[in-house]
Amino acid sequence: MPPPHREWITVENDTSEDDQDKFTVLCYNILCEKYATSQVYGYTPSWALNWDYRKELIISEVLNYNADIVCLQEVAMKQYEEALGDAFKDRGDYDGVFFPKSRAKTMADKERRAVDGCAIFYKASKYDLIEHHLLEYNQKALQRPDFKASDDIYNRVMTKDNVAVMIVLENKETLARVLVVNSHIHWDPHDADVKLVQVGMLMDELDKFASKHLKPPTTSPHGPTYASTTQLPTIICGDFNSLPDSGVYEFLSKSTIRQDHADFGNYMYGNYTTEGLSHKLSLKSTYSSVGELDITNYTPGFKGTLDYIWYTNNTLDVMSLLGGVNQEYLDKVVGFPNPHFPSDHIPIMAEVRLKSPRREKNEEPNFGFNSRR
Template sequence: MDASLKQIVQKDGTPALVSYLRDSCPIPVPPPDRVWKNFISQAERDAMELDPNVETFRVLCYNILCEKYATERMYGYTPSWALQWDYRKELILREIMANDADFVCLQEVDNASYEDYFLRNLSSHDYEGVHWPKSRYKTMGEGDRRLVDGCATFYKASKYTLVEKQLIEFSAVAMQRPDFKKTDDMFNRVLGKDHIAVVCLLENKETGTRLIIANAHIHWDPQERDVKLVQVALLIEEVEKIAHSFAKYPPRLPPTPSSIASSSTALSAAQNNASSRPPPIYSDGYKIPLIVCGDFNSIPSSGVYEFLSTGVVPPGHADFMSHLYGKYTSEGLRHKLGLKSAYAAAGELPMTNYTPSFQGAIDYIWYSTANLSVNSVLGEVDKSYLEKVVGFPNAHFPSDHLCIVSEFRVRPPKDSQPPRPPPVFPESSSRAHT
């Protein structure tokens, strides 16, 4: 053994040598860029770009691995310098900016990082944001509150108006269900979890098209599949209610010529043509384009995936694990949102979470198939690179999760009508579902 290495062992023991070798080993060659998988031809894309009636947007979803969870005990294979937040946050921001998404949905974002880093940096690139921490922040002092993580959603402010933002606290919503109140399993298994979802109701400033972007973080423990399924059922029920409420809002009138002329951003002829069209009318919430994305901590063979993709889960599903949850386990689960995973057409990614103990897809971007279509998705990480690394995070990937990105195009609702009088609701409002 080399004399310097021998000295480390003699002085501080074998663990110190392992740490030294881990931190000083050469950085592997970075992987090639992830390749976009296109579901439309180049000719179709060219035609879309020339058609002022075609509306597209891009969604990025990313569990960024909160600073306080990124410990050497959890990620002992990661060089200590690559685990430091100051190093990781720059890679995260770089990846967000490189994908130039209209909507950026992040999980495990603590208050301090949101306010001091992401909001400050992204606001200079046309983003505005919405953030809520997990429910436990309510029980903490001001200093500790800054370290509580939650969900953050950013949107392109020049393109979209935030009409309303809503918080869904799964435990609080569960408490409000009469059929749950006499259920011991709900008290013992669901109420102790403080996971949340952040829902943003937005309108395209030029076309009046509405969008609902739900950003969720579901319970992690693989031994509690029932809790995941209950949380997702509560999420979807609340999203359906929110969508129907949003549909009742009168449409915004398109911008006047004077307001267009006074805009600081020059609008193309195509945009002007689009903005001159009457904004769409939504007869019910199912007509509004919907995105439900986040870290679902559930693989494609799970009850969570089955429920979201098919709209049905029977009352005796194995993922309820024989626990009792009121009507969920007496009647089963149903929804009519018509959701599909953006990556389903590509067979789902081999993994969105990569550690020595687990490699699999658990992060998803779900979309409403009645009014949205997928143009493309950001593909997988190079297989030969993965064969050479132990797990994420590492020098090139700042989180144990993979960033997923999808581009969509909007299908206008069939029942659009001429515009009604302008709405009376404020520019932006906030209400929490608790």
């Protein structure tokens, strides 16, 4: 039997009837069609592993949650351009931004369309897209002089073609802006060093991108001005392939990590392994206040939390969270995907509220968000 619906967890009781400053974010690794093979997922009935079946479950699941912002990983270019993209735009009022992994640039058209990447969808009636940006980790590593002297960069980081997508959205009514990031970090559990390096580059690039959007765009000159990149509301979604006790989680949540952290191993990565890593943002995982979910990825070989929605807790408050999957149900199934769950990951979702930003004198008050929920 299918499990009971996942319950919502209230984190902060909201007595305000004004929804202008709320929005919802969904994060979901949907398991790309080409990775969903019977060799890997032999416990899944072939009909439940078939993309046509899984596709419809994914579409209905995402549309039913009706999030304002949807970050998906492992989206094939073909599916973004066709089934998924069309369904979300036609039936869900979404526009989107998509970039495939770096290997797509070297392929013929047919092969390129099977390459997966990261997509961000947003409610077109609610937001205007101000700018989007692609971070290719292997290409960014080449641009750093301190990395060029490291053999480990060429042997370990350059061979991984993961990407991150960044966008700045502007609320059509309030003109408040939010920076949204979506990434899929390298998967191999033996490569903790690569994950740390990728997330280090992610935070470096995020700061540069954010600094371009502190002042309102020329199209909306009356929007708010943010004093620094730390004041721009920021959401970072992704499959980080990292557990809560990992260096990646420590770095994001504590803003710093030592140059000799165990996850770096004996590898050398320029300033990262001589000075350590740091970033400017005050980040928290949305689920950290109630405890991370027991699982976001569930297979016979692995059960644990790999997916996160990070937020700047000085600019945003978490109001509620989508709870986990019923434990009695989990105890009865071998793993995902299965007839009820179309991916080996489950979606995670948070409702957040924008705090009042710092304002210049004489600035109009309340640059919040308007939610249709």
